Amino acid sequence: MTVEITTTDILLDRILEQVRTENTGGIVSFVGTVRKRSRGHIIKELQYEIYEEMAVKEMETLETLSRNKFELENIMIVHRTGTFTVGERVVAIAVAARHRKTAFEACEFIIDELKRSVPIWKKEIAENGEFWVND
Amino acid sequence: MKIQVKLFASHRELAGESEVSIDLADNARIADLIEKLFNKYPDMEKLRDETIVSVNKNFAENDAVLKDGDEVAIFPPVSGG
Secondary structure, three states, rough: OOOEEEEEEEEEHHHHHHHHHOOOOOEEEEEEEEOOEEEEEEEEEEEEEEEEHHHHHHHHHHHHHHHHHHHOOOEEEEOOOEEEOOOOOOEEEEEEEEEEHHHHHHHHHHHHHHHHHEEEEEEEEEOOEEEEOOO | OOEEEEOOHHHHHHHHOOEEEEEEEOEEEEHHHHHHHHHHHHHHHHHHHHHEEEEOOEEEEEOOEOOOEEEEEEEEOOOOO
């Protein structure tokens, strides 16, 4: 599976090895982590909710779109679901390509598109209340 | 026809349920479903401008026609990643 929704921790070494092919010259990865301050709030926890069947479908569509747009050896997209504290890893994207320029561009494209199109929602559990992130 | 509607995030919280059944006339549109949903859960009215719909796991527009057995989901703008 090159797209995954999981509850388990994101292990980057595993992802890098899974995505590498013998023609890979560069692997670029992005890891999204929970940060302490967001939109004026101090975060205690982030809660993620996912419409799983549609999210997997959209992530697969995103993979196809990316492979059509960039010449890639491999892609992996992993998003966790559940509740996370500051510092935890929530999402990982790894892109393997023959050359690094393509890998960098594709990785940025994929996370930007994921944030726009995949049915996942996050709720900030902050010191001063709970807020769904809608922007 | 009866349409099963999955709710997520703020819509789910306001309804207090993650899935609801909505009765609709044949060939009803998504706009009709949304009106029935907001009638059933008046608190959801404040989310009207932030309401997005999917049908059979594809994003859909308000004028799309529904058919019996469609899987509909209603939710706010996504915020993953």
